[in-house]
Amino acid sequence: MSTPTVWDVVHHAAREDQRVVFIGSDLNPTILSGMRTELPGQFFMEGIQEQNVIGMAAGMALEGARPVVSTISTFLTRRCFEQILIDIALHELPVVLLGTGPGVAYHHFGPTHCAVDDLALLRTVPGLTLLSPKSMAEAAALTDQAVRAGVFAYLRVPRYEPAPIAADLEPPVLGRAVRIRDGHDATIVALGSLTPNALVAAEALAAEGLSVAVEHVHTVRPLDPDLIARVSQSPVVVTVEEHLRDGGLGTELLHHLADAACGTGRMPRFLRLGLETRFVSGYGTWEDAIAEAGLDTAGIATAVRTVTRPLEIPAADTAAVAAPATVAPATVALKGSPR
Structure with missing residues (x-):
């Protein structure tokens, strides 16, 4: 049995709950291709317009949807910070943000793609749950919990699978x-x-x-x-x-x-x-x-x-x-x- 992925979780959640919608920005076309075929009304793959998809998710959430948004972590956090703060957080909306390639996963693309400041930025956003799982299986389980509970969350989607622990x-x-x-x-x-x-x-x-x-x-x-x-x-x-x-x-x-x-x-x-x-x-x-x-x-x-x-303490200062x-x-x- 293969390890479930965050994409499997989103597809399954959307199948069970029509409020769940997926909005991607310039992602690999194979991601959630099954959901796109089965549930076309709940699947949206936009181009390179990250700020727009945050506004899109906020608007849908205001109408009762449970959006899941995903794109590369650097662009999702740095470029969309104002939209995350004002469009989603201010209105306390149940949007789950999935950042792909977190940390130095995209080191081969250079500094523009290294999301090493995403948590620092988002720690300032009121009400936002911050998740950084170890593996895809752990990411899938946490995504499932966040989507089902209607949590406003940002999750770093692992690119590499570490050894089991x-x-x-x-x-x-x-x-x-x-x-x-x-x-x-x-x-x-x-x-x-x-x-x-x-x-x-x-x-x-x-x-x-x-x-x-x-x-x-x-x-x-x-x-x-x-x-x-x-x-x-x-x-x-x-x-x-x-x-x-x-x-x-x-x-x-x-x-x-x-x-x-x-x-x-x-x-x-x-x-x-x-x-x-x-x-x-x-x-x-x-x-x-x-x-x-x-x-x-x-x-x-x-x-x-x-x-x-042990700390090295100068003899004259020992008593202090x-x-x-x-x-x-x-x-x-x-x-x-x-x-």
């Missing part, structure tokens, strides 16, 4: 993170596509005697409150994401932990791993871009190994330093950034 054994639940490995020295909180890399890194560190937990996250917003509670107890937290290190999962989690620390004074040492805030350079494969950003297995392991080292649970994060000479 333990989290795949249970159906994903929108808004819920999954702890896939226990550990007490540090916790890696990985977003979607980079969870497999984080898990392999944690297993390699275990061979060195370092006990590292791994949390798999597919919902950036709303962020799972149970996840926040779990990682707040970890001495070290490292976030890993296929996104700019500013404005994505790491920033979202850090804000929540800082708010929680106001009442307790307890804050983990925190390191965000992601891409530098600059245009993605060159052209190449997904693996090339991930390795260059230090987000491959070796890069993640090096970062965790470094940030978990608080307990390890309340110290400021270490400065780490890596491609990630301490808070």
